[in-house]
Amino acid sequence: MEQLLELVRAHGGRVTTPRRAILSSLLELGSHVTAEELAEHVQERHPDIHLSTVYRTLDTLAKLEVIDHVHVGHGRAVFHMADETHHHVSCRRCGAVLEVPDSLFAELARQLEDDHAFALDHGHFALSGVCRRCRPG
Amino acid sequence: MEQLLELVRAHGGRVTTPRRAILSSLLELGSHVTAEELAEHVQERHPDIHLSTVYRTLDTLAKLEVIDHVHVGHGRAVFHMADETHHHVSCRRCGAVLEVPDSLFAELARQLEDDHAFALDHGHFALSGVCRRCRPG
DNA sequence: TTCCGTGCAAACAATTTGCAATAGA
DNA sequence: TCTATTGCAAATTGTTTGCACGGAA
Numbered sequence: 001m002e003q004l005l006e007l008v009r010a011h012g013g014r015v016t017t018p019r020r021a022i023l024s025s026l027l028e029l030g031s032h033v034t035a036e037e038l039a040e041h042v043q044e045r046h047p048d049i050h051l052s053t054v055y056r057t058l059d060t061l062a063k064l065e066v067i068d069h070v071h072v073g074h075g076r077a078v079f080h081m082a083d084e085t086h087h088h089v090s091c092r093r094c095g096a097v098l099e100v101p102d103s104l105f106a107e108l109a110r111q112l113e114d115d116h117a118f119a120l121d122h123g124h125f126a127l128s129g130v131c132r133r134c135r136p137g
Numbered sequence: 138m139e140q141l142l143e144l145v146r147a148h149g150g151r152v153t154t155p156r157r158a159i160l161s162s163l164l165e166l167g168s169h170v171t172a173e174e175l176a177e178h179v180q181e182r183h184p185d186i187h188l189s190t191v192y193r194t195l196d197t198l199a200k201l202e203v204i205d206h207v208h209v210g211h212g213r214a215v216f217h218m219a220d221e222t223h224h225h226v227s228c229r230r231c232g233a234v235l236e237v238p239d240s241l242f243a244e245l246a247r248q249l250e251d252d253h254a255f256a257l258d259h260g261h262f263a264l265s266g267v268c269r270r271c272r273p274g
Numbered sequence: 275t276t277c278c279g280t281g282c283a284a285a286c287a288a289t290t291t292g293c294a295a296t297a298g299a
Numbered sequence: 300t301c302t303a304t305t306g307c308a309a310a311t312t313g314t315t316t317g318c319a320c321g322g323a324a
Contacts, residue, residue, distance in 0.1 A: 014278055014323045033318065035314080050281050057279095070209070072261070075288095075313055090254060098255060104248055111241055117269035118226060118235060125208070128261035132254035151298045151303055172289080187306050192289065194304095212288060286315070296305070296308075 004066055022057045026067070030050055031080035032097065037048045038079070040048075041125060048103060072126040087123035093134035097126065138164060141203055155179075155186045163204070168217035169234065175216070181190035200229045209234055209263035219259060224260035234263065 004023060005015045024081075025041045026033065031040075039054040058079055061067045069077045072090045087100045102122060109120040130136075140159060142152045163170065164176045170178075176191040195216055198204045206214045209227045224237045239259060246257040267273075 009324090012278085015219055016279065016323070018280070036169070048281075052282080052315075053280060059315095060279095074208075078312085089249065089257070091255075092258065092261060098253055101251070104245055108241055108245055111224065112237070112266070117272065118228075118266050119272060120226070120264060120266040123230065124229065124265035127257060127261045129249070129255050129257040135254065135256060146299090149303085153298070153304065155305070185306075189307080190305060191289075197288095214288085276324085278321105280319105280321075282318090284317085285316105286313100288312090290309105290311070292309085293307095294305105296303105298303075299301090 004061075007064055007066065008060065013060060018046070018053050019057055019060075021046050021049060022054055023061070026079070026081075027063075031084060032070075032078045033080075034076045034078055036076070068122070068124070070123055070126060073128075085122040088126035089125045090128055091131035091134055092128045093130055096131050096133075098131070140200075144201055144203065145197065155183070155190050156194055156197075158183050158186060159191055160198070163198075163216070163218075167208075168221060170217075171213045171215055173213070205259070205261070207260055207263060210265075211231045222259040225263035226252045227263040227265055228268035228271055230267055233268050233270075235268070250254060 001023060005020065007020065009015055009037050013032050022038065025038055029038065029041055035051065035058060038058075039049070039051045042049050042054065045121055058069070061135065062069060062079075065082050067079050068082045069079045070088055071077050072088055073092075085102050086107065087102065087105055088097050089100055090097045100123075112118040112120050138160060142157070145156065146152055154253065159175065159178050162175055166175065166178055171193060172188065172191050175195075176186070176188045179186050179191065182187050182197045195204065195206070199206060199216075204216050205219045208214050208226055209225055210229075210232055222239050224239065225234050226237055226240055227234045237260075249255040249257050
């Protein structure tokens with residue numbers, strides 16, 4: 001936590017009450033939070049911290065590569081710590097999200113690299129499919 | 138074209154001028170059109186066909202599994218004929234889209250199936266990464 | 275003191291929806 | 300006729316932005 005705040009400061013940013021609160025909630029809630037879920041949690045203690053401030057802080061942290069955001073399903077993005085590199089697959093029916101180790105994508109990444117000089121990201125978008133429970137039959 | 142319209146009719150739908158026009162433009166423009174691009178093309182001949190009608194028609198065609206939509210990058214979705222099954226990877230910097238044969242995903246799909254009983258879709262979401270031209274260095 | 279960061283309200287983009295009028299089957 | 304479909308405007312959702320004030324460095 002303090003290290004991360006120090007990183008913000010090192011890049012000319014300021015350590016403010018909202019930033020402390022948001023980062024703290026982010027660490028407490030763990031992975032895969034939406035901005036809105038995060039804002040709600042923050043607002044339990046600091047009711048006046050605005051959703052737009054949450055978005056701006058998430059943006060700042062993303063630029064410092066502290067967090068990543070992943071698009072899973074239609075609209076909302078979820079955020080997680082950048083050090084957890086895994087891919088996501090989500091069920092198109094129920095929305096459940098499965099975390100998949102990077103290693104499963106290694107071969108695919110190698111082929112994209114070899115054939116197209118394309119460097120695959122660590123799961124910036126979730127793949128979609130149908131999970132066990134929603135599978136027909 | 139006529140077969141597809143017949144399919145609409147077979148499911149209790151009606152074949153209307155807007156639907157003809159939209160389907161025709163869709164076939165003419167080929168893959169990876171956004172709803173807005175499609176609407177613009179349709180409106181060259183039928184200026185009064187509304188964007189929302191395009192969305193509704195795309196929706197209808199998607200339910201009949203005539204087309205698929207793919208989310209590539211931030212906002213907009215692109216549509217393509219359902220019989221073209223390939224995956225997409227898109228460059229996070231420049232937005233370029235690469236079509237990738239399903240076969241590259243076969244091993245991944247098999248492992249998701251074996252390990253999680255998860256049935257991977259044909260590229261409902263594009264993977265993201267950095268393309269050759271945008272690659273640093 | 276100097277800007278960065280904040281709250282707020284308003285803007286935004288992409289898509290969806292309610293409704294009354296219209297037109298296929 | 301009867302109900303699916305349309306145009307239009309307005310609502311929704313998720314996120315971003317302009318602005319004047321307040322607070323870190």
